[in-house]
Amino acid sequence: MSALGAKEPVEDSRPPVLIADDDPDIRTMVRMLLELDGHRVLEAKDGTSAWEMIQAHSPAVVVADVQMPGLTGLQLCRKVKDSPLNSIAVIVYTAGMASREESLLAGCDGYFLKTDPLPTLRDAVRRFYDLG
Numbered sequence: 001m002s003a004l005g006a007k008e009p010v011e012d013s014r015p016p017v018l019i020a021d022d023d024p025d026i027r028t029m030v031r032m033l034l035e036l037d038g039h040r041v042l043e044a045k046d047g048t049s050a051w052e053m054i055q056a057h058s059p060a061v062v063v064a065d066v067q068m069p070g071l072t073g074l075q076l077c078r079k080v081k082d083s084p085l086n087s088i089a090v091i092v093y094t095a096g097m098a099s100r101e102e103s104l105l106a107g108c109d110g111y112f113l114k115t116d117p118l119p120t121l122r123d124a125v126r127r128f129y130d131l132g
Contacts, residue, residue, distance in 0.1 A: 016040040016057055017125060020050035020076065021065040021093070026114070030063060030093070033122055039129070047071025051079055054088065061089045061128045063121070066097040074098055074106040081107035089128035093121060 017039045019030045024045070031041045042057060044050035048070030054062065062080065064073035071079065077090040091110035092103045103111045110124045 014040065015060040016042045017129065018042045018044060018050060018053055018057070018059040018062045019064075020044040020047060020062060020068065020073065022046055022068045023065070026065070026093075029118075030121070033118055034125060037122065037126060039125070045069075047073065047076045050076055054080060054085060058085060059088060061091065061125050063091045063093050063125065066092055066094040066103075074102065074108070077103070077106045077108045089131070091121070091124055091128070 017034055019027050019041060021027050021030070022045055027043045031043060034041050042053055042059065044053050046069040047064070050062065050064065051071060062076070064076050066073040073092050073094065077092070080086060080088050080090055089109040090107070091112065092098065092108045093112050093114060095114045100111045109128060112121045112124065
């Protein structure tokens, strides 16, 4: 408590969840969903900035679109899995630009279509976050 009796802001030391998608509406929708579970959520508008944020913030989980400027979601996943940060879970969230098999071959931990019910993505993020 400060001298005036106000509480000092508490720094959240839990790792964030990163959403990488070039569509701001998708990022907002997924962020709001994950914030309901108390996650601190970071957003990246392309694969290159997502990789920079991964290196800077070591998120527990990355939810990545496949088709983005810079690195694609599959390229981003390969970079994560080939790096010392390979324990980060990467979930592909796509409109169908890659198959489940392609995603698994790239090392992705999860695969969801944007047409799938959002609670299934939310449950996967919870599961991977708790494992991290």
